[in-house]
Amino acid sequence: MRGRRSLSRRMDEAEARVSQVEGWAEEATEALCTCLEQQRKLQIKVLDLESRSRRNNMRVFGVPEGQEGDSVTQFIEKLLRSQLQLPEDFNFKIQRAHRALASKPPPGASPRVVIVNFLEFSTKEMILREVWKKGRIQVGTSFIHFDHDYAPEIVKRRREYNAIKKILKDKGIRFQTPFTNMRIHWETGVRTYSSAREAYKELKRRGFQVEEPVIADGGNSAESRLRELLGWQPASSSGPVVALRAKAKLQEFQREQS
Known part of the structure; x- marks a missing residue:
């Protein structure tokens, strides 16, 4: 009897712990999810501020x-006056x-x-409108390209469309990529896609062979994993199961003592 009471007490203590x-x-996971949600909102605000600070900038690619x-x-003024x-x-x-503030590249x-x-x-x-309307601009043997000065995070999201752009160019289908969206001019009409994954699914549905885009995480998967942990059932909500396990342990102990 003493051993049975001792085992029962230890099991009660273990269950309580x-x-x-x-x-x-559960509480820690919920707190972490809240922090991640707040961090994502702050990142969106910072990205918006950075993009606004760059809105008067233009990037010129390919100048030797x-x-x-x-x-x-x-040089830029002379180039634009001569080309436009x-x-x-x-x-x-x-x-x-x-x-760009980087070391001078090697030859x-x-x-x-x-x-x-x-x-x-x-x-x-x-x-930019005039440059894009003109098309190619050449300096010596180099072709010069002009674009908006996007924030690095926006550049990453735009790169997600690269595989899709290649397929559309090969098929001669007109498209545009305003900011982080993609606008495709299908024969049935113009459609705008808000993400590379959405555009990828549309191309697959239409029978195009295209690589699946690599999507930047952005912290969402970490929050999803934490949210999954919230699916745990604490011991208090699984009382019958715990009771059955305890009863089985007691019966096993009794058999060993007899």
Whole structure:
């Protein structure tokens, strides 16, 4: 009898401790999920602020190293005047222009990007429209490309469309990628997709052979895993199961003592 009471007491203590640990784990998981949710909201706000701070910037890709001479600003103005049909007295209102802040690449490597900051957003938008309308711009043997100055996080999300872009180009299907969306001009009409995965599913549905895009995590999977842990049932809610296990242990102990 003494051994039975001792075993029963130890099992009660173990069950109480397990219940405490499960309760703590549930509360800790909920707290972590709340922190992740707040962090994601803050990241969205920071990304929005960064994007707004870049909205007057334009990136120029492919300018050979050293081609700009002593003044990047003068080089960009001269390049745009020679390539675009602009009034002679047109004021670009360029506040500054410089190479990306990185080490000078070795010979044969891709040149650093040129970043141009305009005083007015409307001027930058007009320049980009004219450049894209013209198509290719060549400096020596190099082709120059112009684009918005996106934040690194936005660039990552835009790269998710690369495999889809390649397929659409090969098939001669017109598309556009405004910000982090994709607009495809199908024969049946224009459709806009808010993510690379959504566009990928549409192409697969239409019979295209396309690689599945690699989607940036962004912290969502960590929160999902934590949310799954909240599916635990604490000991208090699984009382009958615990009682049956305890009864089986007691019966086993009695058989060993007899």
